[in-house]
Amino acid sequence: MTSLDDISVTQLKGVGSALAEKLAKLGIHSIQDLLFHLPYRYEDRTRVVPMGSLRIGDIAVVEGEVMKADLVMGRRRSLQVTLRDDSGFLVMRFFHFNAAQKNQLTEGARVRCFGEVRPGRAGYEFYHPEYQVSPPPMAAAGEATLTPVYPLTEGIQQPRVRGLCQQALGYLARFPIKDWLPPSLLSDYQLPGITDAVKLVHSPPADAAVHLLMEGRHPAQQRLVMEELLAHQLSLLQVREQIQARAALPLLPTGDLPEQFLEQLPFSLTGAQKQVMKEIRQDLSQPVPMLRLVQGDVGSGKTVVAALAALQAIGSGAQVALMAPTEILAEQHFRNFQGWLAPLGIELAWLSGKVKGKARQEALAAVASGQAQVAIGTHALFQDEVQFHRLALVIVDEQHRFGVHQRLALREKGVGGQLAPHQLIMTATPIPRTLAMSAYADLDTSVIDELPPGRKPIETVVLPDSRRDDIVERVRTACRQGRQAYWVCTLIEESEALQCQAAEVTAQELAERLPDLKIGLVHGRLKAVDKASVMERFKSGELDLLVATTVIEVGVDVPNASLIIIENPERLGLAQLHQLRGRVGRGEQASFCVLMYHPPLSNNGKARLQALRDSQDGFFIAEKDLEIRGPGEVLGTRQTGLMQFRLADFERDKGWIEPVKEMAPALMQHPAVVSALIRRWLGENIRYGEV
Ligand code: ADP
Ligand code: MG
Secondary structure, eight states: OOOOSSBGGSSTTTTHHHHHHHHTTTTTOHHHHHHHOSEEEOOOOSSSSOOOGOTTTTTEEEEEEEEEEEOSSSSSSSEEEEEEEEOEEEEESSSOOOOHHHHHHHHOEEEEEEOEEEEETTEEEEEEEEEEEEEOOOTTTTOOOOOEEEEOOOOOOHHHHHHHHHHHHHHTTTTTOOOOOOHHHHHHOOOHHHHHHHHHSOOOOTTTTTHHHHHHHHHHHHHHHHHHHHHHHHHHHHHEEEEEEETOOOOOOOOOOOHHHHHHSSSOOOOOOOHHHHHHHHHTSSSOEEEEEEOOTTSSOOOHHHHHHHHHHHTTEEEEEEOOSSHHHHHHHHHHHHHHGGGOOEEEEEEEETTOHHHHHHHHHHHHOOHHHHEEEEEEGGGGOOOSSSEEEEEEESSOOOOOOHHHHHGGGGGGGGGOOOEEEEEESSOOOHHHHHTTTTTEEEEEEOOOTTTOOOEEEEGGGGGGGHHEEEEHHHHHTTTTEEEEOOOTTTOOOHHHHHHHHHHHEEEEEOOOSOOEEEEETOOOHHHHHHHHHHTTTTTTTEEEEEGSSSSSSOTTEEEEEEEOOGGGHHHHHHHTTTTTSSSSOOEEEEEEEEEEOHHHHHHHHHHHHHHOOOOHHHHHHHHOOOHHTTTOOTTTTTTTSSSSOTTTGGHHHHHHHHHHHHHHHHHHHHHHHHHHHHGGGGGGSOO
16 A cells, blocks of 8 residues: 655645755655654744734734835845834834835735844844735634744745645545554553644644643644654664674683783772673673673773773783774873783784874784784774774773764674674763663663762862963962862864964963963874873873863873863863863862853853852763753764754653653564654664664
8 A cells, every 4th residue: 555655745736846855855755754844843823912012032923004115225235114003013124025025015015924023223123024915814712723833944934844734634534644653552641643643733723732732742742752752762772783683702701811900900999890890791701792881970980991891802812992082082091001901911002093104004914913902092993994803892982972873883893894893882971861761772881880989079169260360370379289280271162273272372371470380282283292292291290280172171180180270161061071170189189170261151151160060970960961951962963963853852751761761672573663663753864774
């Protein structure tokens, strides 16, 4: 039987090839795609508002008579149409308009229009409102319905999409949408069937509960939200299945490398580290690839755990790759691992984009022959030219920039291209439970929920930059007492060049004001060797103060540093600030963090910095970050599109996450249902479906 998925949108009236192309940009090809192009909000146009009662920011329908229409030549030419009703005036302003519009909007014409009130040079204005000349009578109260608002792309306007969706609804009588959810499930949650739900959200009847619809809590919307969350969950479980369909080399704990390593450490593992190791050891000994995420707050000691996992692999005669997102972090791992593992007779290779020429050839050869048992580097580790001899474990530090498709691609890198490597992913940004449940459904998770003993709390103060002089003095005093300090310059992240420049200027200024201190500078544009040497000098205590960009955000570990100044913290996310602050508080002395903001702070900005001042609990801070900024930002996946929903809203709909997680495994038994739901909701964005 034909389904709506097989009927092209070009069947609709008014859809020619040009429009079809634009619709394709929205992922819309079939009638079904169109029906799942859902309104993300509604406008209440059910009543006309007197112009005299409007306030700035109101979104409203007004109706009145054109008093005058003028062509205004300001900085930009515009058509200015003044309307009047019994209560007052309103101006419609058009920067783009055609002759027909101009001829229509003449004195005396009756106009109904809809827009957002803005302050303008001629009083309150609507810019480019939707409008109707000589409008039909408004529907009587009780008959009027809400107006859906759809996502758009260039060259398609709301009324167009609305019209097309209405046409598409006409197909539902003959071709109902296939409901993949069992009726028992729907009745448990008192949710409508899929066809009814779709109909209602595109065309809410007059008696539908307006406040529920406006908030996205109507049962019809919730039915769709639930299905969308379910589809995302299924797509991740599918990734997991696809990875685990390959066999892996079981890495049995043999030999005494781990014991030797632990003996040489100046400390013993925390209970949490031991527990997580137990989970990893268990996973690695299976013939199925491990897929495990280790979360641990800054300073919780993830690196040691990574080293122990590596040793289990090496002990079984396999190779390990350790990847970090930045050169600095990768280098630091390299040096740590070198210090820990070389004494045990283990060889390491270093590979980053900046390793060139002979050094590169040597590293590649060592990795290919298996002579190097561990390869450490940046993304460069996984370029095609890097051939491993017997890769069985991949460790990824700071997974935020590491997406599902990359996890999938790793499958191919294992022994003989046949056996998939085990994957251990470490993140220092604690991920709120609800978010982890849905964004990392393909991973098992372990949490290192305990800091090594003896850590002192970091005292955080929030100060305006008018106190800069005092803060500089504070740095002087701390360094005179033998402590070390960081001074972090932040700038809008997009421009690395500007960021580096700002750091250079700051370093110079501080050098002038603090002539008795030894000051170093690191930023992303320095050569790797220079960066490494500055870091080394700071670590050895030769430098007192390190001026840096946010490149030091993750992982940098200098226990004697006990003061960190962060400029313009209002520009950064909470999780990132928490990371930065975690550079101090690693040693014996009490540590301080100064958040030096540039006033005025928004209320939101104030709340965020306060959350940071009041808490040092990464999970608490991550929850706040999620509330304030939403999942796309928290996961750093805005660009990749992961966790971008059509209808679901993380805060509002988090109640669904648990039930969805519970119902997903049973559905996985029905591959046809799984692929239909994924296609329906993720469509072309099946970034991680297809094999
Ligand atoms: P993170 O989880 O932020 O990556 P690291 O692995 O860099 O943390 O560890 C932070 C510091 O704590 C390092 O100096 C490390 O040697 C030390 N450390 C790790 N585990 C312990 C432990 N069990 N006891 C004491 N110090 C530890
Ligand atoms: Mg780390």
